[in-house]
Amino acid sequence: MTYLPAENRYDSMLYNRCGKWGLKLPAVSLGLWHNFGGIDNFENGRAMLHRAFDLGITHFDLANNYGPPPGSAEENFGKILKQDFSAYRDELVISSKAGYLMWPGPYGEWGSRKYVLASLDQSLKRMGLDYVDIFYSHRPDPDTPLEETMMALDHAVRSGKALYVGISNYPADMAKEAAQILKDLGTPCLMHQPRYSMFERWVEDGLLDVLEEEGIGCIPFSPLAQGLLTDKYLKGIPDGSRATREVFLKKEDVESAHDKIVQLNEIAQNRGQSLAQMALAWILKDNRITSVLIGASSVKQIEDNVAMLQKRSFSDEELGQIEKVLKK
Template identity: 55%
Template structure:
């Protein structure tokens, strides 16, 4: 087996953006391990994707306790690759994990109590083999737990050396404001917010992003390519095995497929004039936001990572391009994102 050695020029092309007023900078493209890194996925391919990402200067790797399938297997697989191939580069990586969705049976394997968050962080550290995470998120707000308890649990993880920083994911503007106030009082190093954001889901523009701007905080977006919809996969129709057949994916629900396809085809025409793929334009569009430090991509093969990083070659938009994109999106019927 060949020993992995990172590309010597890995930092020359990547863009790095500051996380608010903190001293941390993230690669403008981050690799999400939500899909394709579980127990059902080929280990060699997982390693090839991670190697390719780091070789291109991606330093932000995003995990969660329940990523798989099976839940937890993405952390285990990443930890194995890290120990075998990337151990010497640990201090060059910014590794995140999260807790807050269902992970194990019973009342403590879910949501945001101190019991759940601390137990989950301990399990995640064991699975990855890490001494600490660079950032640990609460994955979603818990309506039945006092926000102060969740904040205190994250603060304890920092003070016990299990994470350097903390973050929020899936929090709206008001929830973020409330948590940020508690973190300030505790002097907890809260530095990042991770919302769902893409061309077809702009809800955070009127709520969360203004709040983050007021706080001088930064975001990293997930579902940046709308789970594959903002790629070339759907430009010529809906593949038989696509997510359009799953009613739980609202933007591909059968009643909206035709209109959604027209929308992405129109967006693709804008991308072509920019000499970009639709995916590259979608990533660049997310990064146009001043508060957006990084965008997460998923990948099932290394070539996708290479193509997505090329979005950084053309991040600027003209006012006319932004107006045209807004006009295209305004024609799209409202989507019920609560059905996600």
């Protein structure tokens, strides 16, 4: 069947500027880290992308290694893009990244110019694109000069293969240095993509201040702490959940956070929200945040997460209650 997006797709979504720059992103963006790879149900991924766009989500975030297997999320996204979204390319913001292991040998990961630019070419081929809207250095490389990685990002823009560039997982001091290098090269840093949630708040210790000073946007990933900040683990660890596979989320993580999850869920219910909705809104309360990057395994999850936008504000009392729980 031919996909026709909803005519009212822009009516309810909030769009925020990326730092001081002209590009706007939806307050909720969809990441394809999980559930869009070669081992996943293709039609489920397709349905999620359709529904996301219908709800005003214009930003789809990928990376070279997303799958599994690595690269397969970009391949699947490319198929769906060609089949359903080719007429709407200019309404989309598509991002990818390079930094983690993609192929064997000394040139298959990290931040050398050779790897970064080869990876971008591979990503474009997998997705069937001439350019990505945002291209990120996925992680800092301790053995490559920061100048080399940033020069590669600058080249990606000047070659027409990326419109903007960003960084991900960079600590505050390196983010500031990277921003200055890019500024001097004439290709400013648009975005930073850090891990940030109620349970992981390192960005508050300097990084958000740097981004504000430099005019850089921020799009946190793992805002639900790999599912901890949902109702999934309120009554223990269900069969088939991510924690049972001990990948990215461990059983001990669930056990140690259980009491906090229960108490936060009670606060969310009093607000008339699910725990996941409250956790997303809590991140967006900071005006330095451009967009929150969600993952999803179903259309319903996307719908529920976007519904969070109907109740984004917090009272001082609610914020105090949340802080009291988080500090225990």
